[in-house]
Amino acid sequence: MKIDGTPFRSIWVDETDGWVVRIIDQTKLPWAVDLVRLTTMDEVAHAIKAMLVRGAPLIGASAAYGVALAMRADPSDANLSHAITVLGATRPTAINLRWALARMEAALRPLGGNARAAAAYAQAAQICDEDVATNAAIGKHGMQLIAERARSNKPVNILTHCNAGWLATVDWGTALAPIYMAHDAGIDVHVWVEETRPRNQGASLTAWELGKHGVPHTVIADNAGGHLMQRGDVDLVIVGTDRVTRTGDVANKIGTYLKALAARDNGVPFWVALPSSTIDWTISDGLSDIPIEERAQSEVTTITGRALDGAIATIRIVPKDSPAANPAFDVTPARLVSGLITERGLCRAHADALHEIFKETA
Amino acid sequence: MKIDGTPFRSIWVDETDGWVVRIIDQTKLPWAVDLVRLTTMDEVAHAIKAMLVRGAPLIGASAAYGVALAMRADPSDANLSHAITVLGATRPTAINLRWALARMEAALRPLGGNARAAAAYAQAAQICDEDVATNAAIGKHGMQLIAERARSNKPVNILTHCNAGWLATVDWGTALAPIYMAHDAGIDVHVWVEETRPRNQGASLTAWELGKHGVPHTVIADNAGGHLMQRGDVDLVIVGTDRVTRTGDVANKIGTYLKALAARDNGVPFWVALPSSTIDWTISDGLSDIPIEERAQSEVTTITGRALDGAIATIRIVPKDSPAANPAFDVTPARLVSGLITERGLCRAHADALHEIFKETA
Numbered sequence: 001m002k003i004d005g006t007p008f009r010s011i012w013v014d015e016t017d018g019w020v021v022r023i024i025d026q027t028k029l030p031w032a033v034d035l036v037r038l039t040t041m042d043e044v045a046h047a048i049k050a051m052l053v054r055g056a057p058l059i060g061a062s063a064a065y066g067v068a069l070a071m072r073a074d075p076s077d078a079n080l081s082h083a084i085t086v087l088g089a090t091r092p093t094a095i096n097l098r099w100a101l102a103r104m105e106a107a108l109r110p111l112g113g114n115a116r117a118a119a120a121y122a123q124a125a126q127i128c129d130e131d132v133a134t135n136a137a138i139g140k141h142g143m144q145l146i147a148e149r150a151r152s153n154k155p156v157n158i159l160t161h162c163n164a165g166w167l168a169t170v171d172w173g174t175a176l177a178p179i180y181m182a183h184d185a186g187i188d189v190h191v192w193v194e195e196t197r198p199r200n201q202g203a204s205l206t207a208w209e210l211g212k213h214g215v216p217h218t219v220i221a222d223n224a225g226g227h228l229m230q231r232g233d234v235d236l237v238i239v240g241t242d243r244v245t246r247t248g249d250v251a252n253k254i255g256t257y258l259k260a261l262a263a264r265d266n267g268v269p270f271w272v273a274l275p276s277s278t279i280d281w282t283i284s285d286g287l288s289d290i291p292i293e294e295r296a297q298s299e300v301t302t303i304t305g306r307a308l309d310g311a312i313a314t315i316r317i318v319p320k321d322s323p324a325a326n327p328a329f330d331v332t333p334a335r336l337v338s339g340l341i342t343e344r345g346l347c348r349a350h351a352d353a354l355h356e357i358f359k360e361t362a
Numbered sequence: 363m364k365i366d367g368t369p370f371r372s373i374w375v376d377e378t379d380g381w382v383v384r385i386i387d388q389t390k391l392p393w394a395v396d397l398v399r400l401t402t403m404d405e406v407a408h409a410i411k412a413m414l415v416r417g418a419p420l421i422g423a424s425a426a427y428g429v430a431l432a433m434r435a436d437p438s439d440a441n442l443s444h445a446i447t448v449l450g451a452t453r454p455t456a457i458n459l460r461w462a463l464a465r466m467e468a469a470l471r472p473l474g475g476n477a478r479a480a481a482a483y484a485q486a487a488q489i490c491d492e493d494v495a496t497n498a499a500i501g502k503h504g505m506q507l508i509a510e511r512a513r514s515n516k517p518v519n520i521l522t523h524c525n526a527g528w529l530a531t532v533d534w535g536t537a538l539a540p541i542y543m544a545h546d547a548g549i550d551v552h553v554w555v556e557e558t559r560p561r562n563q564g565a566s567l568t569a570w571e572l573g574k575h576g577v578p579h580t581v582i583a584d585n586a587g588g589h590l591m592q593r594g595d596v597d598l599v600i601v602g603t604d605r606v607t608r609t610g611d612v613a614n615k616i617g618t619y620l621k622a623l624a625a626r627d628n629g630v631p632f633w634v635a636l637p638s639s640t641i642d643w644t645i646s647d648g649l650s651d652i653p654i655e656e657r658a659q660s661e662v663t664t665i666t667g668r669a670l671d672g673a674i675a676t677i678r679i680v681p682k683d684s685p686a687a688n689p690a691f692d693v694t695p696a697r698l699v700s701g702l703i704t705e706r707g708l709c710r711a712h713a714d715a716l717h718e719i720f721k722e723t724a
Contacts, residue, residue: 204681
């Protein structure tokens with residue numbers, strides 16, 4: 001998508017040298033667009049762990065390029081195994097990470113050492129291109145849900161949590177793809193952007209990318225989402241996900257489950273947008289089988305933003321002797337999900353429905 | 363309750379001069395304990411509006427002292443009416459404000475001008491003393507709920523939202539009174555303190571007052587409360603309220619409704635602690651009849667805390683061109699409330715049950 005008129009992806013290979021991986025440091029947004037150069041596998045692992053890149057699909061794409069950088073430095077079997085291990089340990093919840101690494105390993109392991117680097121770059125590029133095509137398909141299918149709610153007197157109000165926009169993927173986004181497409185098609189949309197504490201990816205990333213694309217939106221505290229549904233100001237909820245079970249349970253950013261409960265209580269459709277690489281076909285019970293990442297207390301006790309003088313500042317917002325807990329994801333049971341928006345179309349959050357459109361997984 | 367060993371109330375008349383009203387400026391907590399002097403009715407109105415004092419019971423007590431300061435300056439009928447009008451317009455949601463002002467007016471209107479100031483101070487002091495006694499009774503009744511969940515191997519985990527502690531009342535608090543009493547009685551309790559965006563009264567006030575009293579607690583993002591219930595880490599939810607309908611619908615800080623939904627979904631008891639002055643006996647439908655205050659966008663787009671150098675700083679956390687919305691309260695329907703903790707005992711959130719223990723309202 002575009003930043004001030006210039007098209008961007010969230011990850012790409014530098015055109016000048018042909019091998020350095022470039023990303024936008026998402027910890028600096030919305031205050032600075034800092035295009036970081038990643039030159040080693042360890043730098044990629046750090047970028048994922050420290051969330052310079054985040055979002056399940058982008059984590060997968062980044063890990064693929066991490067393997068490519070590793071193969072450029074040392075294409076040995078041992079180093080391939082080492083890269084897969086290190087990159088695989090960066091984040092526990094997103095399944096796309098494991099998916100992308102498995103795909104890289106399957107493509108590279110059979111090859112001789114001196115063919116691996118080129119093949120790894122080609123495979124990573126293909127993962128990225130496929131992600132863009134997948135998200136475009138998600139956008140097209142999800143746009144139906146918005147189009148059928150369009151009316152002349154007021155916008156379609158869509159609530160989203162966290163960031164599942166183009167910054168969370170290679171381009172388009174998952175939850176935001178239908179919104180971008182509807183907006184571009186002239187449908188009057190308005191997005192309630194939940195700030196998404198503690199890391200505020202909604203306020204800092206979703207608001208920023210919607211703003212840069214010109215999509216009308218309003219930032220709200222996460223606490224406000226239920227009240228807006230009670231008063232009839234939400235037509236549709238669309239969120240992304242980090243892992244979906246074969247039965248349709250959805251792991252997503254902490255707080256998603258609360259909005260699914262409110263949506264059900266108020267008869268608001270609650271949809272989850274995802275590429276099929278986010279589905280973990282090996283598990284059936286999201287609550288017991290999906291590992292939930294516990295992140296640092298400091299993400300709750302401190303917050304970063306821009307001071308009145310323009311400088312970026314980090315402040316403490318919790319008394320110094322009070323501890324904090326920081327589970328990063330929660331699981332929304334399939335029973336609360338109206339449906340899934342996949343690259344193959346809309347489908348119920350249910351094992352049978354998923355197998356119906358992904359028959360090859362049976 | 364105590365601050366570093368010294369007993370405090372949240373509002374009192376200065377002992378030296380006998381008429382100046384003193385409060386703790388709660389906008390400065392937890393970083394500074396600033397004991398502000400209020401000398402005019404307008405200063406009291408500003409203190410309520412700008413939330414130097416907040417919490418439904420304390421808003422009522424503060425307004426009572428605002429009337430006293432007004433009567434000291436000019437005890438005329440016109441000025442009494444003026445004070446009631448100005449103070450009554452400071453905050454729309456808390457019913458205690460209207461209750462306290464009606465009580466002051468009923469006590470003062472019949473009196474001659476030169477008796478009004480002394481009577482007003484006496485009436486305000488009585489409102490405060492009654493609040494303390496009421497909250498102690500709430501604490502005693504609510505403590506049963508905690509005591510019956512006590513066990514030897516782990517603490518009773520109680521989740522609370524916003525601040526309904528002694529800082530929200532004159533002393534003891536409403537939701538926190540049972541917790542203080544249980545803790546003081548030697549019951550092992552642990553409190554999940556929701557930060558309560560956007561103003562963070564949980565992180566800055568509840569965590570601070572629990573810490574000062576030595577009650578074990580952990581601060582969490584508001585988003586985390588549902589997940590903690592899903593994994594069995596919450597035994598009981600207790601919150602305060604700004605207005606309860608005669609039928610048991612509960613208006614409280616934005617986000618409360620979401621926790622009530624999660625509590626029901628996970629079989630966790632959801633209790634609301636309140637003095638009967640918080641009950642609005644004139645209304646039956648919380649969703650349609652309770653006005654919800656919309657506060658400034660800046661409460662969402664900026665946040666204040668302590669920088670690494672110790673200075674208090676305000677930073678912006680939303681892109682500069684993104685608007686925000688800030689509804690301050692939501693309504694939890696009675697069907698989601700396990701029960702009410704009042705000064706007369708525990709009771710179902712239902713008109714019949716409320717009339718049973720408050721027969722004089724029939």
